[in-house]
Amino acid sequence: MVHAPPAALSTPPTAELVAAVVRLGRLLRARGIAVTPAESIDAARALGCLDVGDREELRLALRAVMVSRREDYDSFDQAFHDVWTATSGLPPSVPLPGPRHDMVRPPVTAPSKPPSVSLQNWMKPGEVVEGEALTLRAASNEESLGARDVARYAADDEEAFRVLARQVARRLALRRSRRWKSERRGARLDLRRTVRASLRTGGDPIRLERRSRTLRRTQIVALCDVSGSMELYAQFLLQFLHALQNSFARVETFAFATRLSRVTPILRGARFRESLRELGREVQDFSGGTRIGASFATFLTCYPRLVDRRTIVIILSDGWDVGSPDVLADAMRTMRRRAGRVIWLNPLMGAADFAPDTRGMQAALPFIDLLAAGHNLEALGRLARHLAL
Secondary structure, three states, rough: OOOOOHHHHHHOOOOOHHHHHHHHHHHHHHHHOOOOOHHHHHHHHHHHHHHOOHHHHHHHHHHHHHOOOOOHHHHHHHHHHHEEEEEEEOOOOOOOOOOOOOOOOOOOOOOOOOOOOOOOOOOOOOOOOOOOOOOOOOOOOOOOOOOOHHHHHHOOOHHHHHHHHHHHHHHHHEEEEEEEEEOOOOOOEEEHHHHHHHHHHOOOOOOEEHHHHHEEEEEEEEEOOOHHHHHHHHHHHHHHHHHHHHOOOOOEEEEEEEEEEEOOOOOOOOHHHHHHHHHHOOOOOOOOOOOOHHHHHHHHHOOOOOOOOOOOEEEEEOOOOOOOOHHHHHHHHHHHHOOOOEEEEHHHHHOOOOOOOHHHHHHHHOOOOOEEEEOOHHHHHHHHHHHOO
């Protein structure tokens, strides 16, 4: 006697479910997870073998098909939640996901504490409390030398920074150049060298020559503003640079306010909280005045070999400068001539009414390839697509 298969296994997936899987694959690729069209097709086929009314079964099955790296599981779960929440027209048997029940780790209730002023919750619409004013320091010409206990700030979201840094590093490490190199196996056939080698054997191509494109040896030089006007953002941006430097070896990091300090050894290897403590001891002008042009001129004079056509210079600053605009313009002109690409991340661009009206930004704008925001993780995540030479 032949038993008919269950209805859930014989029912083809609806068009809405297939469209949701396609959107899920696109969202995963946008977040740096390598999902090929073939895996999206396999995921759509798997819908016919699942109980689509069981959201947990659906999530686990799609994750097994579309994700191959354990560190990408959290990103997949968030993308799955976003797609299924935003999808309308699903059959009633597919519930929209709420907070999922983690079968491995029980939820931990964090102790309540008053919200702190941080870059993560600043400038979010609808969260401004009347009567509360956020005071930002402007540019200052005064040096404020001495050690700073900057480690009093909590190093939040360390894992999120590490994931973002790994995505940026992976794009940089796998970027191919226009140059070719010889390969022995598993690469593209080199017809020219194959024909040339066949002349030694009477025109018979006994040995097939192969080639592949070389990897770009891109270097990043980061110049981070740690002056008083950047006090709200400096810890956030330095945490990103710390994660990036420990994920991609070819990174040189400098901090500047009224003077320039090389902080590459400080950010390398140690935990971020320990790096912050050492930064407070070693960077004497932390939260001091602002002299961007003079700091850049010092960098170009003392480290002339760091910047070449394979270098991407990333400047993280709000553009407040009390120095001469001509000094900054001359330094930016020289930097643009030497570097392959100059990117300026301004955290103030997260505000709706931002305009690059400061003297520093006006002097630097003609020599910048890209001016972008740098006020949250999402803005920094968009940086990866612009790191091309």
